[in-house]
Amino acid sequence: MFNLNAVINQDLKQWPNITIKREDAIHPDVSGNKYRKLHLNLDAAKKQGKTTLLTFGGAYSNHIAATAAAGALYGFKTIGVIRGEELAHSVNLNPTLSFAANSGMTLHFVSRDMYRNKNNEQMIAQLAKQYGEFYLIPEGGTNLLAIEGCRSILTHEDAAFDVIATAVGTGGTITGIIQSALSHQEVIGFPALRGDFLTDEIKAWLDKDAIEVLAKWSLNHHYHFGGYGKTTPELIAFINAFYRTEGILLDPIYTGKMVFGIIDKLNRGYLNKTQKILIIHTGGLQGIAGFNAHQKSTNKQDIIIL
Ligand SMILES: Cc1ncc(COP(=O)(O)O)c(C=O)c1O
Incomplete structure (x- = not known):
């Protein structure tokens, strides 16, 4: 793969x-540091029996596109919390978001203010209420497993x-x-x-x-x-x-x-x-x-x- x-x-x-x-x-869609940062996280998600990945990003985010593609390749559902509520109403999604959506990612648009709470437990709990259990990958994909991958x-x-x-x-x-x-x-x-x-x-x-x-x-x-x-x-x-x-x-x-x-x-x-x-x-x-x-x-x- x-x-x-x-x-x-x-x-x-x-x-x-x-x-x-x-x-x-x-890989054409999970390239460079995206592969390095994601692959141990996806292994961990599988081990934990999670079937959904949820992550955060801006409208042009490489990480959003890569998580959508990697999720599809590994058989996960994916949810992308996207900064910029206004994008939900635009007729045409930009190439990054349409790629993510075509890869099966559910796009959840939030206002820029709300997006600032991305590390806040209440916001995560609210998302879990709406989407059920998920494996959380932070914005930009950086966590200790991502760093290990980059080693x-x-x-x-x-x-x-x-x-x-x-x-x-x-x-x-x-x-x-x-x-x-x-x-x-x-x-x-x-x-x-x-x-x-x-x-x-x-x-x-x-x-x-x-x-x-x-x-x-x-x-x-x-x-x-x-x-x-x-x-x-x-x-x-x-x-x-x-x-x-x-x-x-x-x-x-x-x-x-x-x-x-x-x-x-x-x-x-x-x-x-x-x-x-x-x-x-x-x-x-x-x-x-x-x-x-x-x-x-x-x-x-x-x-x-x-
Ligand atoms: C192509 C590319 N290079 C470098 C970086 C920077 O990586 P990091 O966020 O781990 O500093 C990113 C962002 O994630 C990226 O998309």
């Missing part, structure tokens, strides 16, 4: 000291790298990478959203697991391009140029920002060209269709050329 053998380390043509780990090749992203073959770079959303993926990185390695995370809170959240996850951290790690906050879901013409031009020269598609929300960041740091001399850099392609390509449709509907010229 999932092709872990398809994950290769591919050297970039234009930047000889950068290699990209093609986690996006694991398998790096393998012993990656020991030769000095720097490992990944995109950061909730911090789950980088936590697993930090835990499995070696003492001579430095892990750099590129948050796709604004805010300094992520360092503390990652520290808290690291503390919960109490696995000895050997590698140095840090977050670089200079490449969020205005915040979550925000882009600039420069970013989109970069993603298109990268695709033309390297033949590798990046998404505008996570991996595009991270790869832009690492190459910009290299060009500016903040990273050394003799350092061997491994960047993780965490997938997320499903979001491109929705991004392009949104750009066109708001008369913006910058779209990702597929």
